[in-house]
Amino acid sequence: MKKRFLFLILGVLVIVVFWLLISKGFLLAGDMFTPSKVISVKLPSTNKLAINAKGDIKSDVENIWGKEITKNGKSKIETCFTGDVNSKVKNGYKILLQEKYNDVTNVVLISPLDIELTTPEIIGGRILLREVFSYFKKNNVVYPCENLIINTHFDAALGTAGFLYIGGFGGFNQISLLYHELLHGFFNGYSVDSLWLKEKAASVWPLIIIDNVKKNIPWNLENFPFIPNLKTSFVQGKYEEFTEEGFIYYDEGLVYSDKNVCDLSDPESVQNPDEVYEENNIWGNVFLLDLTVNFGEKSMVDTLKALYEKYSYNVDEKIKDWDFYSAFLYYIKKNNPSKYSEVKVLMDKKLCIE
Numbered sequence: 001m002k003k004r005f006l007f008l009i010l011g012v013l014v015i016v017v018f019w020l021l022i023s024k025g026f027l028l029a030g031d032m033f034t035p036s037k038v039i040s041v042k043l044p045s046t047n048k049l050a051i052n053a054k055g056d057i058k059s060d061v062e063n064i065w066g067k068e069i070t071k072n073g074k075s076k077i078e079t080c081f082t083g084d085v086n087s088k089v090k091n092g093y094k095i096l097l098q099e100k101y102n103d104v105t106n107v108v109l110i111s112p113l114d115i116e117l118t119t120p121e122i123i124g125g126r127i128l129l130r131e132v133f134s135y136f137k138k139n140n141v142v143y144p145c146e147n148l149i150i151n152t153h154f155d156a157a158l159g160t161a162g163f164l165y166i167g168g169f170g171g172f173n174q175i176s177l178l179y180h181e182l183l184h185g186f187f188n189g190y191s192v193d194s195l196w197l198k199e200k201a202a203s204v205w206p207l208i209i210i211d212n213v214k215k216n217i218p219w220n221l222e223n224f225p226f227i228p229n230l231k232t233s234f235v236q237g238k239y240e241e242f243t244e245e246g247f248i249y250y251d252e253g254l255v256y257s258d259k260n261v262c263d264l265s266d267p268e269s270v271q272n273p274d275e276v277y278e279e280n281n282i283w284g285n286v287f288l289l290d291l292t293v294n295f296g297e298k299s300m301v302d303t304l305k306a307l308y309e310k311y312s313y314n315v316d317e318k319i320k321d322w323d324f325y326s327a328f329l330y331y332i333k334k335n336n337p338s339k340y341s342e343v344k345v346l347m348d349k350k351l352c353i354e
């Protein structure tokens with residue numbers, strides 16, 4: 001009992017420290033890279049929203065952005081690791097485990113020498129990995145790299161395509177943090193132009209995934225420091241925290257009703273970068289949650305998949321706000337056509353489309 005209590009206290013401490021770091025914007029993956037300028041976007045009048053009945057993602061990409069995008073085939077994702085995994089092991093670390101999830105991904109856990117497969121964070125983290133990759137398979141999401149190297153006890157949390165560095169207890173087995181960093185494999189400083197989209201695509205998609213997989217996970221406090229609410233929707237709950245009066249982040253959430261994307265400042269060009277960074281983060285969070293809660297999870301997931309698919313054909317071009325706009329409208333027309341006008345009015349306003 002005593003040991004369990006100590007773990008609990010330790011877990012809570014780790015979460016608090018992580019939370020402080022996250023809220024300061026220090027930890028989060030793409031955050032290794034300089035945030036890009038948030039720009040307003042204009043939709044060309046020639047944009048046609050042709051509908052593809054088959055639902056094939058490549059044809060969706062061609063319908064949204066034109067056949068030019070896919071003509072050269074997929075590009076190599078530069079950050080994927082192709083060398084000898086053993087070369088990544090440093091003094092005091094070992095390869096704890098190497099296993100396959102789905103057909104393509106070789107997941108390698110690099111851990112300190114004293115960590116074993118029976119350590120609670122490894123037990124919990126492996127279950128979370130199994131579930132997220134099974135979600136990917138069910139939803140035809142292909143991880144960008146053949147290798148995914150996870151440094152399980154790195155004292156921060158960072159993620160990019162093929163690499164994930166994450167703290168142990170309260171990191172590797174903390175579902176929203178692990179999935180956030182994993183989703184930075186898709187949305188990071190290389191692939192996405194604006195800060196709000198880079199960070200929040202990698203936050204809101206994980207919330208959707210958690211709602212889809214949480215019933216499959218054998219939750220217990222020994223292996224998991226954080227257990228999501230199993231009864232209500234995680235996406236809905238997060239949205240309420242920002243938008244309903246009296247809830248925890250209501251005051252911060254007001255930035256979304258007060259501002260559109262073109263009113264947000266660039267953290268690089270201001271005196272108070274932390275505050276502005278946080279403002280971009282919160283704005284993006286509420287925007288993506290608003291679209292998900294009010295217009296459907298399917299259109300959000302389809303959009304995020306299509307955005308990364310487009311990027312994978314031409315990695316020299318970052319995903320722009322305009323790409324998000326075009327793709328979301330395309331999928332709303334396909335999945336929820338009666339809402340099309342309402343969504344367009346909202347997105348025109350929030351993304352400053354003239």
Ligand SMILES: [Zn+2]
Nearest residue numbers: 028029030199
């Ligand atoms: Zn992040």
